[in-house]
Amino acid sequence: MSYLNPLRLHFAGQFQANVSTVNNDPGHFDNAAFLPSYQLPQKGTDLNGWFNPTGDAAWRLLNCRITSASTQAGPVGANDPVLDYLIADSGSRVCAKLVDLDPEQQLVSQIWGLQVRIVDAQGNALLCGDFEPAAFMDIWNRATASGTHGDAVGGAMYQSVLVNLQWGDVDGSPFLRALRASGERLSIKFNVDGINLDFRSPQFMCGRIVGTIGPSAPDEPKHFVPGRQFMTNGKPGNNFFIPVGGINFFAAQVDRASSAILLDLGNALSTGTPGGALNDLGDLVLSAASAHGQVALGTVAAHGAHGYVSDPSWYARTAGVVALPLTAAQLAALEHAPLTLSGGAEITISEWASGAFVRADNYVFRSSPHERIEVPFYATQWGRPLAGAALRIVADDSQLQPSNSIDPNDVPPVATPLAALQFVDGHTVTPFSTTFAGTLTTDANGRALLTLGTSDPGTPRYFNQGEDFGIDGQVYGIRASLADTAAYSGPVNQWNFVSILLWSRFVASTPITWDSMHPIFQQYANLYPVMARFLDLADYDQVVAHAGLLKLAFGLDPADPNAMPVTRDLSPAKRDAILAFLDAPLPGTAAPARKLRAVTLTADELAASAAARAEETRGGKSAAIARRVISR
Structure with a gap:
């Protein structure tokens, strides 16, 4: 099931992510060294509080409209009022919050406290659901035009579920009646790009959002599609991610009931300018490998009446989701064969030759010492559960981001002490180390549960000025892979790992003063x-x-x-x-x-700050990318 389903709606509009940037610099966590200027915007070469120090962390949906909807029978007609409805956030409480895990792991920003509603033109709610907190995934350099840089070039995706569903009067909409009948929770996925970092613009900290809502089965992952996974290597460099074949990671789902395969290209196709039109990659041909070469399965046209390039409404109307009909022979051809999507010169992305894939469902955790963390992993092959597969579990800090722009000689270390995390296997508890690898085996549903023990990490990230304070706890990375690399191997998604914030033990004074x-x-x-x-x-x-x-x-x-x-x-x-x-x-x-x-800034300070930001907005996700352990 999931949103990648014949029963789905698409929406498009804007988002606002008004994050504060003071806490993006680990050096700002040093109370003894903190200066008032760190609460001011960047100015010239002075980072100060970076580009948005007074952000309130608000995350909002703005003017999001339902652009299309479909069922097993095909696109809904104009007589279904759902096409006149809006996708909105809460109408009765404050907006959601966008939250980083840690100043040294800023690449899993989570949305907390979001409600998603479907409302009519009069503001009546037809549906209200709670969005389970989720972090972005698959961030990449989406905008390719020369001269673009920083966070504005990035694109990413969020996937989660809507729970605690409250339905209004949907009798007038056949589509919403079908969606209501699909189950007790819904699947939602959206893509974000084109964030505006111009302090002088009324669209400051806003960007483009397109998304999809569909059914969700109770036994499926909440945060990814357990279908066919298209993987790619990246080009080297300090960037979000640049796929070598020009197409970013994406998932597909075979729907045998409708004899179709659904591709989600929403966060896979590049644009020229940030939030702009899609680049022309040529007609994108989906094919399956066979003993006699590639078997063509269908084409995503670049031009024509509904081409992704020639039709300016294509992206908003489809959210990048394409359904390609399949014959019985084509369904048989892709059953146990790797799929490839290819376009113009050097435009290509494929599944692993084995069709295998493994990923954690939830991949961001916070824990106190001596709590246990349970991480569900799912392994698939050809879009089906991979039972009996051995998973290799290791510590991996390569994507964490240690730094201190205030004092480069006092950089809080990450992922130490490693022994504060332990691999739990029945009654055996083994501390992690740089050489340790644990093993899990997937069950009949392709699922394996990683249990982590925790202990007090101490205060490895307190600063050296002598004060008893710094960054609380420690941040870690854990990565899973299929252990049998002879049978299962291929490109690795660098973002596909588990991030953990383990707090330090804290005991207040007695009495507390x-x-x-x-x-x-x-x-x-x-x-x-x-x-x-x-x-x-x-x-x-x-x-x-x-x-x-x-x-x-x-x-x-x-x-x-x-x-x-x-x-x-x-x-x-x-x-x-x-x-x-x-x-x-x-x-x-x-x-x-x-x-x-x-x-509060004077007119001169505002002008100087705006001029500095116009030259280059610094200090966001692009800065975090550049200071990863793997880059250092």
């Missing part, structure tokens, strides 16, 4: 200048004056969009200590906090 809480509040006052509009978190008197509201915000579930802090990097132990302190806020003896400048 401002002395032990002040460093925590001070750090968040430093890193989130937007909070200064409401209160100074580093000021004892202001914290006490707002204790009731702070108790509410710190006590919320992290999935709630009102939860503090928006980063979701506050450990449960520290959150509990804050709540206990707010119940009885004892002053202690902490020195008064340094007063940081309120973030």
Whole structure:
């Protein structure tokens, strides 16, 4: 099933991702070295707080319209009112939040607290569902025009499920009736690109979004399609990812009920300019390998009435999803044969020769010491579960991003101590090391559950100025692969690994006073200048004056969009200590906090900042890419 299904709708519009960039620099987590200028926008060669220090982490859907819908019988007609409806976020609570895992792992940004609704022109909700938090995947250099750089060139995709579905009156829409009957949760996938980083533009921090909603089976992965997986190698360099064959990773699903294969090219086809028209890669021919060469299965036309290049509405109308009809002979030809999609000169991408694939469903985790983490992996071959496959599990820090632009001689290390993560196999617990590899075996459904033990990582990322504070805990990477490389091998997706934030053990003072809480509040006052509009978190008197509201915000579930802090990097132990302190806020003896400048810019500062940002916007995902361990 999944969104890649004959029963699906497509939508297109804009998104807003108003992230704060102060916390993108690990050096800004050093309370002792933090300067007021770090809360100001970049200016010339001074990074300051990078390009958007006053962002509030808001993630919004803007003017998203349903552009098409289809069922097993084909596209719905104009008489179905679903084609006049909108896709919107919540109408009754604050917007969702876009959250990085860690300043040294910024390449799995998650959306938390998102509600997705289908509404009519009068604002009546026909459907409301909760989006399970999900991180982006398959980020790449999507825009190819010369002169484009930084985050604006990037494209990525999100896939998750909508749960807790609430349906309105959908009797007037045959499509929505069919979608409602499909099950208790829905699958949603969307592509984002073309983010606008021009501070002077009313579209600042907005970009293009196109997406698909369809059914979701209860036993299938939530965050990827367990179908046919098209894989590619990347070109070398400090970039998001540049596929050697010009087409990015994508999935396909064979639907035997309708004798078709559905390809999702939504995050696979490049554009010229950021958020612009698709590049002409030629007619894209899908074929299957055979003993006599390639067997053609169908073509995605570049030109003609509905060509992906010639039809300017193609991308918005289809979200890049293409259904190619198949004959019985073609269905038989692809059953156990690798598929290839090829276009013009050197435009190509294929499955592994073995048709095999393995991936974790959820691939971003947060944990306290001594908790266990369970990571479900799925192995497939030819789009079906691969039973009895041995999976090799290793630590892999190659895509993590250690740095400190404030003091390059004091870079917080990543993935150490490795022994704080353990591979659990029944009653055997083995600490990870650089030489350790664990093994799992998939069950009849192609599924294997990795259990990780955890212990206190200590404070390996505290800074060297002598203060007792820094970046909490440690960030790790874990990668799975098929152990039998003689039978299963091919291009590796560098983003296909598991990221883990393991918090440090924290014990508050007895009694809990401002002395032990002040460093925590001070750090968040430093890193989130937007909070200064409401209160100074580093000021004892202001914290006490707002204790009731702070108790509410710190006590919320992290999935709630009102939860503090928006980063979701506050450990449960520290959150509990804050709540206990707010119940009885004892002053202690902490020195008064340094007063940081309120973030209001003069006209001259605004002009200088805008001019600097016009030259080059720095400090986002492209900067994180450049400082990966594998690059260093």
